[in-house]
Amino acid sequence: MFSTSVLSLARIQFAFTVSFHIIFPALSIGFACFITVLEGAWLKTGQQVYKDLCLFWSKIFALAFGMGVVSGIVMSYEFGTNWARFSSFAGGVTGPLLAYEVMTAFFLEAGFLGIMLFGWNRVGRIAHFAATALVAIGTLISMFWILASNSWMQTPQGYAVVDNRVVPLDWWKIVFNPSFPYRLAHMGIAAFLVGALVVAAIAAWHLLRGRRDPAIRKMFSMALWLLLALAPLQILVGDMHGLNTRRYQPIKIAAIEGLWDTEKGGTALNLFGIPDMATETTRYRLSVPHLGSLILTHSWDGEIVGMKSVPAADRPNSTLVFWTFRVMAGLGLLMAAMALTAAVQRWRGRLYDSRMFHRFVLLMGPSGLISLLAGWITTEAGRQPWVVYGVLRTSEALSPTITAQQVGVSLLGFVVVYSLVFGTGIYYIFKLAGSGPTASPDTDPPAGPDSHARAFAIARGTAPIGSPLKAPTGHR
Amino acid sequence: MDITICWAAIIALGIWMYIVLDGFDLGIGILYPFFPNAHDRDLMMDTVAPVWDGNETWMVLGGACLYAVFPMVYSVVLSALYLPLLLMAMCLIFRGVSFELRAKARRTRHLWDLAFIGGSAGATFFQGVVLGAYLSGIPVSNGQFAGHAFDWLTPFSVFTGLALLITYALLGCCWLIAKTDGDLQRRLYRVVLPLTALQLATIAIVSLWTPLLAPMFASRWLDPVLLHRLLPVPVLVAACTWGMWRAVRARRDILPFMLALGFVLLGYIGLLVSVWPHAILPGITIWQAAAPRSSQMFTLVGALFIIPIILAYTMLGYWVFRGKSKHAELHYH
Numbered sequence: 001m002f003s004t005s006v007l008s009l010a011r012i013q014f015a016f017t018v019s020f021h022i023i024f025p026a027l028s029i030g031f032a033c034f035i036t037v038l039e040g041a042w043l044k045t046g047q048q049v050y051k052d053l054c055l056f057w058s059k060i061f062a063l064a065f066g067m068g069v070v071s072g073i074v075m076s077y078e079f080g081t082n083w084a085r086f087s088s089f090a091g092g093v094t095g096p097l098l099a100y101e102v103m104t105a106f107f108l109e110a111g112f113l114g115i116m117l118f119g120w121n122r123v124g125r126i127a128h129f130a131a132t133a134l135v136a137i138g139t140l141i142s143m144f145w146i147l148a149s150n151s152w153m154q155t156p157q158g159y160a161v162v163d164n165r166v167v168p169l170d171w172w173k174i175v176f177n178p179s180f181p182y183r184l185a186h187m188g189i190a191a192f193l194v195g196a197l198v199v200a201a202i203a204a205w206h207l208l209r210g211r212r213d214p215a216i217r218k219m220f221s222m223a224l225w226l227l228l229a230l231a232p233l234q235i236l237v238g239d240m241h242g243l244n245t246r247r248y249q250p251i252k253i254a255a256i257e258g259l260w261d262t263e264k265g266g267t268a269l270n271l272f273g274i275p276d277m278a279t280e281t282t283r284y285r286l287s288v289p290h291l292g293s294l295i296l297t298h299s300w301d302g303e304i305v306g307m308k309s310v311p312a313a314d315r316p317n318s319t320l321v322f323w324t325f326r327v328m329a330g331l332g333l334l335m336a337a338m339a340l341t342a343a344v345q346r347w348r349g350r351l352y353d354s355r356m357f358h359r360f361v362l363l364m365g366p367s368g369l370i371s372l373l374a375g376w377i378t379t380e381a382g383r384q385p386w387v388v389y390g391v392l393r394t395s396e397a398l399s400p401t402i403t404a405q406q407v408g409v410s411l412l413g414f415v416v417v418y419s420l421v422f423g424t425g426i427y428y429i430f431k432l433a434g435s436g437p438t439a440s441p442d443t444d445p446p447a448g449p450d451s452h453a454r455a456f457a458i459a460r461g462t463a464p465i466g467s468p469l470k471a472p473t474g475h476r
Numbered sequence: 477m478d479i480t481i482c483w484a485a486i487i488a489l490g491i492w493m494y495i496v497l498d499g500f501d502l503g504i505g506i507l508y509p510f511f512p513n514a515h516d517r518d519l520m521m522d523t524v525a526p527v528w529d530g531n532e533t534w535m536v537l538g539g540a541c542l543y544a545v546f547p548m549v550y551s552v553v554l555s556a557l558y559l560p561l562l563l564m565a566m567c568l569i570f571r572g573v574s575f576e577l578r579a580k581a582r583r584t585r586h587l588w589d590l591a592f593i594g595g596s597a598g599a600t601f602f603q604g605v606v607l608g609a610y611l612s613g614i615p616v617s618n619g620q621f622a623g624h625a626f627d628w629l630t631p632f633s634v635f636t637g638l639a640l641l642i643t644y645a646l647l648g649c650c651w652l653i654a655k656t657d658g659d660l661q662r663r664l665y666r667v668v669l670p671l672t673a674l675q676l677a678t679i680a681i682v683s684l685w686t687p688l689l690a691p692m693f694a695s696r697w698l699d700p701v702l703l704h705r706l707l708p709v710p711v712l713v714a715a716c717t718w719g720m721w722r723a724v725r726a727r728r729d730i731l732p733f734m735l736a737l738g739f740v741l742l743g744y745i746g747l748l749v750s751v752w753p754h755a756i757l758p759g760i761t762i763w764q765a766a767a768p769r770s771s772q773m774f775t776l777v778g779a780l781f782i783i784p785i786i787l788a789y790t791m792l793g794y795w796v797f798r799g800k801s802k803h804a805e806l807h808y809h
Contacts, residue, residue, distance in 0.1 A: 070572035074565045080554025091547025092771040099544040102537045103782040110533045111789045114526030122796050167768040399555040400620045428580045
């Protein structure tokens with residue numbers, strides 16, 4: 001009933017706005033938790049370097065958070081404007097989950113963000129730390145609800161369809177649906193990886209420019225420790241997520257692997273290939289026998305269902321997800337390799353000296369965001385043609401009266417506005433990052449009584465704002 | 477009490493909080509053109525910098541609760557008002573980012589001033605248009621929007637768009653009076669009474685225009701029982717006006733803002749009376765538009781528990797940043 005152009009335009013618009021949006025919450029989650037740790041470390045040790053880093057990252061966080069808020073508002077309207085049938089069909093489940101996100105997360109973040117950013121002189125140190133921690137907790141709660149909603153759309157359960165709309169029956173089952181724990185863990189770790197890679201890259205940039213002060217070294221070191229813990233863990237969680245997907249969305253896995261036929265006696269893994277949707281083959285295959293079964297079933301000859309087992313209309317775009325998955329997984333392996341290299345460099349005492357390694361870390365800065373986007377494209381394009389898996393097709397979710405002109409014009413508007421606004425925002429994030437944290441005069445301080453007292457005085461609002469400990473970084 | 481009525485009340489509260497709180501934020505942007513001095517503008521923006529984000533969240537709450545509890549209203553109203561809502565969202569993008577970017581920019585600061593003005597005024601105008609279009613009624617069939625893409629554009633909706641600019645400007649002006657002092661505050665006092673006069677005129681015009689929109693409004697407003705109960709409203713409007721005049725003469729700090737809230741509250745009550753018990757005008761009641769009971773119940777448990785907590789820490793936030801704003805003190809940039 002719709003021309004395909006409206007559907008494609010609406011999908012492109014959603015993909016564009018949500019891809020832009022997800023960058024900022026992912027950064028916010030990582031940065032907010034990092035800042036909380038920094039402020040906690042400052043409270044505990046009194047070392048100025050933590051306070052300097054805390055203020056530096058707060059500025060970058062504020063920008064990223066602001067971008068996330070405003071780009072998110074667009075998302076919350078798009079469900080109704082472009083996808084009205086989805087909203088009226090599935091709103092009974094996704095609506096309450098979104099409402100809980102607003103009530104438990106958005107308000108918490110927004111309510112304490114003011115104190116976190118502007119309240120240094122208005123509240124005590126512990127109260128300020130509490131505000132920072134609450135903002136960070138808010139970002140995590142937000143992730144919980146939105147992933148519950150997304151996971152329910154991927155692996156729906158606990159509902160009935162009555163009068164052509166979803167009626168929730170068991171909220172526990174709805175929230176803790178089969179793919180939710182895996183997706184939550186995978187995305188949570190991804191957000192921390194994104195943050196850690198950006199922090200490490202900015203530190204690497206300053207190291208390459210010759211800065212060796214404690215703040216730079218500290219953030220480089222902290223980020224790489226975190227990467228060492230999380231990058232290998234992410235591979236493990238990703239593997240578990242894959243097993244879960246094979247169980248509940250087998251065709252998505254077939255599309256990711258470019259598998260057409262259900263093979264007996266073990267399936268090979270296509271390392272390279274170009275799945276061709278029209279001819280139902282994967283061209284230029286370069287495959288390793290049995291590796292597919294080994295990875296996806298953890299057995300030598302486990303069966304993996306091929307795409308031909310469902311009608312052509314029910315298959316996702318394998319050409320796309322085959323490659324987005326490989327970009328994500330490839331970068332993930334590279335991250336783990338980088339973290340291990342860092343551990344070796346640290347052990348050899350060359351962590352702050354190897355220019356080669358610093359260049360590598362700098363180059364890897366955006367890799368977290370790229371693999372985050374590639375991963376989301378894989379999982380979202382991979383569940384097509386369904387918007388609620390097996391229940392509602394994406395083509396049935398559009399608003400009834402929507403026209404190609406409306407969606408086309410608004411898409412154009414979004415492209416222009418986003419490029420302008422978020423382009424500028426990202427420019428200032430780079431600029432702030434480039435100026436780096438304040439280099440405190442007291443190099444590598446064992447919390448001297450003097451510095452401690454001054455820091456305390458500033459936090460209590462009894463010292464002037466322009467005092468050297470909180471010197472501005474050149475802006476304003 | 478009926479759970480659906482409970483929800484209608486919560487959403488009405490959410491919209492009220494939004495109008496009041498983001499109303500003065502947006503009003504500051506609307507007033508910006510009349511205060512070209514850079515230092516004044518810094519101060520004006522600082523009065524809301526720590527709180528604007530929380531204020532805007534009330535709109536997201538309204539939208540999310542609508543989506544959760546009245547998914548039909550959400551899908552119909554948002555399809556019907558596609559363009560004004562998207563334009564509003566884009567304006568809110570410009571307004572929102574200019575808080576951060578204006579502070580960072582040096583050479584391009586005047587551009588972010590413009591973004592703040594355009595974003596604030598535009599978002600306000602389109603919110604007013606949405607209100608007017610909603611009051612004018614939306615055709616529905618089979619639970620889906622059944623009108624045309626430009627049905628929302630009427631003289632009435634354009635007028636309500638302009639009227640909301642006045643309302644938010646008045647709220648913004650009175651907020652600033654409470655949060656500033658000295659020369660800036662003196663100049664703000666001069667703007668209050670003209671704005672109040674304009675506000676009175678818009679209230680009068682909308683009150684006269686609404687009954688003409690649909691016979692339903694006319695019969696409701698001319699119902700003798702209701703008319704009798706609403707008799708105090710014009711008296712209260714007059715009292716607010718008189719109070720405002722006195723408060724400005726006496727250079728009161730906080731009273732003008734309270735009286736501006738009085739105007740908005742009286743207008744809002746009038747609006748609710750007109751619409752009740754409809755979710756979409758004409759003809760679809762809140763019960764017809766409601767989500768399954770299990771969705772309403774699940775969300776209500778949380779809302780009744782969490783919204784009071786939200787109100788508490790929102791007040792805490794305002795308490796922390798109480799008193800007159802001082803530019804130098806606030807800036808972490």
